[in-house]
Amino acid sequence: MTSRDSRDDLAGTLKRTELQRAESSIPGREIVQVLTEIPPGVQSGWHQHPGEEVGFIVSGTVRMEIQAQPTVTLNAGDGFLIPPETPHNATDLGPRTGRMLSTYIVEPGKPLARFTKP
Template sequence: MDDTSADPHDALAGTLKRTEVQHHSSSIPGREIVQVLTEIPVGVQSGWHTHPGEEVGYIVEGTVEMKIAHSPTLELHAGDGFLIPPDTPHNALDLGPGTGHMLSTYVVKIGEPIASFVESPEN
C-alpha cells in the first residue's frame, strides 16, 4: 500500500491521510479502478470536491456526515455504504468520537485527477 500524499492526481491527499490500496485497469473502456483508504480526524472536513467517475464507499470506522450537492445530508456510521455519482460535489465531515476511516473505490476516467476541489454549492 502506498500513501498518496505526494500524488498530484489526488487533491485531497494534502488535507487527509489517503492510502492507495490498489490501482488497476478496468474492463470499461477509458476507465480505471482506484481503491483508497481515507482517514479523517475528528472535526475535519474533506472540503467540497468531485471525482471523474463514481465513488463507491464504505465507512469502516467512525461517524461521517456526508453532504452531497442537491441531496439530503447523510449521517453514515461504521458498516454503512454510500455512492457518489460522477462529477458531483460532496464534502465529508468526521463527527467523532474518533478518527473516521472510509474505504472508497473509484471507477474514474484514465488520466484525470482522482479528486479535484470545487466551490461549495451551498454558497
C-alpha cells in the same frame, strides 16, 4: 502508493492511502481503491471525482453532504454512492478518526479528486 498522490487534491488535506489501481473492463475507465482517514471535526472540503465513488464507512461517524441530495450521517458499516463529477463534502463527527474505504471508477489520467464549490 502513499497518501501523497499528486493526482489527488485531497491528499494534502486528509490521510489518503491508495491501496490499488488497475485497468477496468469498462472502456476508458480505471479502478482505484483508497483508504481515507479523517480526524475528528475535520472535513474533506467540497470536491468531486472524474467518475463514480462507491464507499464504505470502516469506522467512525461521518456526515456526508452530496449536492442535490439530503445530508446523511453514516456510521461504521454504512455504504454510500456518489455520482461522477458531483460535489460532495465529508465531515468526521468524532469522537474517533473516521475511516472510509472508497473504490473509484474513473477516467485515467485525470486527478482522482479536485476541489470545487458546492
